[in-house]
Amino acid sequence: MRLRFHCQNRIGILRDIVSHFVDYGLNVARGEVGGEHGNAIYLHVPNLLNAQLATLKPVLEAVPGVFGVRRVNLMPSERRHLELDALLSSLSDPVMSIDMEGHIVAANRAAGQLLGVRIDEVPGLSLNRYLPDIDLPALIRRNNARVNGLRITLRDATFLADIAPLHREHLDDVASLAGAVVTLHSVDRIGERIYQVQRQELRGFDALFQASPRLASLIREARRMAPLEAPLLIQGETGTGKELLARACHLASSRGQAPFMALNCAGLPESMAETELFGYAPGAFEGARPEGKLGLLELTAGGTIFLDEVGEMSPRLQVKLLRFLQDGGFRRVGSDEETYLDVRVICATQQDLPGLCAEGHFRHDLYHRLNVLSLAVPPLRECLDGIEAMANHFIDRAARQIGCRAPSLSPAALARLSAYHWPGNVRQLENVLFQAVSLCEGEAIEPSHLRLPDVGEAPGLSGMDLDGTLADIMGEVERRVLATLYPHHPSSRQLAKRLGVSHTTIANKLNRHGIGSDG
Template structure:
């Protein structure tokens, strides 16, 4: 049994309390002093029974300076250990606390898996056999300050290590060093997280780096559309920053101080997507909460709901969303009660919605409701003129995040970035450059530091017969460019101005390729 004594902080009070347990032949296994001013004593008496406590309580409370005695479930140190274990277990990265001899004092489950031992076997292990080329205690003494992004190799895997020194008694000199907490981040995965981490810090249109004239044009259009309280459809490939643009539009609107909620419609079962978006009534189905659940729409009241991959929405949900867009009303799942809300809807898709409409997979009326305002975010391969500036922006951000010097970008590396087809667009570029900075051990990022997977064909050459003559290849590329640009500049004069050539030249090329019906 564990007991807490609320008492005075006086000399000899612990001896007076423990004497009563000794008189009953009870052993006190452990004691701790706590409280803000040392005004609490905790005792662990393993064999104390409730009946004995009832007999002892009057005697204990009669001890001078003892105000109250009550049973508790945990000693303070036990609670701290449980909380620390829970915290460490929740971390996916390996975390270890080491002493000044290089032995592990405590670690989380991820660290045990990395070292190949059970979690209870980790304490006492020496890191020397795993890191023979690095003397961590000497490094800690030499720096006596936090170290971020130290590149180490452990069990054939490259990590970036964050090392935080531990001092005794709130001192900060080398003599008071008690060890350090070491957190390991895998160098080949850390780039995957940077987008999510930094996205929380970025706000508004100022957070969108506008190196390319194409993207600058999109941002100008978005700034004009942001204050308009009408549905907005953002189209673009994966990784182009559609949600970032949606958040910027929300913040620039009159709803900017209200909630912004996002739901990705891709991959969600119809029932789950419906309850997430519209909520459900009490007892709507087996396993439902007794009190029901508010959907994202109700949680967003007065703000903006962002529906990503709206082209993946089921027909049933399309009907409910259409009705909400028409009159602002909907019903929770399992309810006959109407709910009316004022919420702006911004949708995004990487699919061709008109084509889906033609196939009967997306409602024509819903498409026209969503397409009141529209933005087309260009893919990265169409913004190559801003590639160098964008790359240096991400390199600078990565260097600040890791805490290392700012590396340069060699010409061959830049050429490789420009030539790559970027199926993951800006998000992929950011991750690739973050990883390149973490792998670069010199002053310049070289092509070898760029981990660029060959995913699919290059968009510019997909489907082109490379066995043809040069004239045939160039003619096919010319046709594709004109087919892509003509809908945005639907006359030979507009398109000629866009491409910087004469009206006659473009008219002849359009006629040759049978595009647009130009005379």
């Protein structure tokens, strides 16, 4: 059991506290001093029972200078270790801390995979055996400053290494060097890294497309809801950008500088989803870490948690989430201590939650808690008036990532994009155009470069705007027919022959709808 003593910072207070555990024959395994002014003492007493604590607590609080005693889940050092471990595990690049003899002190999971060992086998390994041609400790002493982009080869792979020296006691002379943190960037991913940097140049709502009136209206609604503290439910099909919208709402809120964490509830076993979201106490189950695990909620304290595919959440998790939404409290797995946090919840789903409630698969009370604010992201097939601007953006982005000149989009290719039903929405559009840019060897992307699987074809009038007069609706049907057929008959003469009308009629209709060019 771990205890926190809120106490006066005086000589001998620790001795006075510990003496009472000695009287009960209890061993204090570890102790730490914390608080802003050393006014908190933490003790780890492994064999202390709840009944013993109930008896001891009044005695301990009677010690002069002790103001209160309570149970805690983690010692301060354990919490720092968990937070550091969570941070390192989230990094895809290998990161290692080495001492001045070249031995690895700590590393993340990516480094262990690179070295070909388990993560618990990494500490103590000599990095020199993997880098026989480079004496890193000598390099660190010689430079005594950060080194960026050092080209190295490790296990037949080429990396650019960033080396940050570590000093003792905030000194910066060579004698105070304690080691260095080494981060390895794969040369093969440098282009992707540049692409990610470019992708982050625009953040929040500025990174979202507003070329279509439907999308512009959605962004206006989202901007009004973003600063509000209430839960937000985002509904939309797969690939419509629900997480991007959630991040934009987070950045535009008063929590924008606090953490944003995401958890996809689909496909995760119930036990894994529960420990990921709520964490677990030390020794909660067989195979658990002895120090426990922080959940995403605690790592997000003060920020925003994004729960994707919330409709897939198990009944047990629905109950715990409902409790958290009601009063901000929850219990880690295997713990009976209440934890209270200030975290905004944003959820997303592509399912019909009211329908799931009617079928008994989703709690009505949880649905009403989540649906305080709601946004509906339209599918791409309902925003085709903005597809040309989106397509040009994705083509430019793909060309930058691949490292080639950006091709243009031919009228026939644009017509093919406009006529497609897009079951994967914006994400599918981006992937299709990335592939098209990689296949294109000329100056323009043609229909042959667009790999569009004919699956999930929208039946009948699905996705068609039926507002307006009959003439407006028939005009839209005409536009779709011409846009679908034009890529296969890419001239007004060919298309006129296919449809059995005059060349002049088809040329006028193509011109009216902005499809292709007369051949």
